[in-house]
Amino acid sequence: MTGSESNVASTGRRPLVELRDVDKHFGALHVLRSVDLTVGEGEVVVVIGPSGSGKSTLCRTINRLETIDSGRITLDGRELPAEGKELAKLRADVGMVFQSFNLFAHKTVRDNVTLGPVKARGKSAAEARKKADELLERVGVANQADKYPAQLSGGQQQRVAIARALAMEPKVMLFDEPTSALDPEMINEVLDVMISLAKSGMTMIVVTHEMGFARRAADRVVFMADGQILEDAEPEQFFTAPRHERSKDFLSKILTH
Numbered sequence: 001m002t003g004s005e006s007n008v009a010s011t012g013r014r015p016l017v018e019l020r021d022v023d024k025h026f027g028a029l030h031v032l033r034s035v036d037l038t039v040g041e042g043e044v045v046v047v048i049g050p051s052g053s054g055k056s057t058l059c060r061t062i063n064r065l066e067t068i069d070s071g072r073i074t075l076d077g078r079e080l081p082a083e084g085k086e087l088a089k090l091r092a093d094v095g096m097v098f099q100s101f102n103l104f105a106h107k108t109v110r111d112n113v114t115l116g117p118v119k120a121r122g123k124s125a126a127e128a129r130k131k132a133d134e135l136l137e138r139v140g141v142a143n144q145a146d147k148y149p150a151q152l153s154g155g156q157q158q159r160v161a162i163a164r165a166l167a168m169e170p171k172v173m174l175f176d177e178p179t180s181a182l183d184p185e186m187i188n189e190v191l192d193v194m195i196s197l198a199k200s201g202m203t204m205i206v207v208t209h210e211m212g213f214a215r216r217a218a219d220r221v222v223f224m225a226d227g228q229i230l231e232d233a234e235p236e237q238f239f240t241a242p243r244h245e246r247s248k249d250f251l252s253k254i255l256t257h
């Protein structure tokens with residue numbers, strides 16, 4: 001049994017995302033090496049590690065923006081579909097929030113949030129709008145609904161991006177450095193939304209160097225280096241007694257900033 005399996009077993013959660021012995025190359029570069037990771041339902045897993053260690057690639061394989069060379073990835077017990085309608089459904093089940101907000105520039109904030117549910121989930125326009133307005137309220141930008149993305153601050157745009165992902169009613173949310181493009185004063189408003197999402201029971205995989213978020217909201221911290229998961233531990237244990245030299249070295253660098 002691997003460390004991550006035992007972790008999930010000990011918390012008694014139903015496995016929602018499972019990666020087993022996943023390998024991935026970009027040409028000669030081995031970017032994911034025998035990656036095993038289990039994320040239980042409702043669990044919040046923070047992924048950290050040096051630049052180029054494979055964190056974004058890991059996230060991208062989970063909604064099949066990247067294919068894998070070998071191994072197995074399942075979502076809610078089912079292997080990721082390769083193409084077609086099933087793949088579109090998978091993408092809807094896996095919400096993704098990137099560093100660059102990726103909103104549709106020519107659509108209003110509200111339309112950004114209603115588009116997916118109408119097109120991919122078959123919701124009526126009225127239903128989608130009601131849900132969008134609820135979600136925009138929840139992330140604190142209800143008063144911006146009729147504006148265009150460029151008229152919003154970065155923090156507001158990122159909160160809209162979170163609302164847009166949530167509108168699809170995903171089973172899991174992936175965040176890839178959601179605050180690293182933001183001015184410092186906007187970071188907390190986004191982290192607060194993520195913390196409340198975590199508290200609401202959403203299953204989340206979050207690549208971030210915001211260690212305050214990891215301490216407050218994470219159930220586990222996963223440390224990656226050179227495409228491998230070197231450590232998978234509870235935040236308290238990871239921050240106070242990291243087991244691996246690479247984790248110690250990494251922590252000493254980011255915590256002394």
Ligand SMILES: Nc1ncnc2c1ncn2[C@@H]1O[C@H](COP(=O)(O)OP(=O)(O)OP(=O)(O)O)[C@@H](O)[C@H]1O
Binds near residue numbers: 049052054055
């Ligand atoms: N599409 C691609 N083609 C070729 N190489 C790639 C591609 N995407 C990523 N890589 C390489 O794979 C490795 C892992 O990249 P990845 O973006 O997953 O790292 P990361 O941990 O997210 O880094 P960062 O902290 O800088 O975001 C890096 O060496 C990167 O240059």
Ligand SMILES: [Mg+2]
Binds near residue numbers: 055056057
């Ligand atoms: Mg990255």
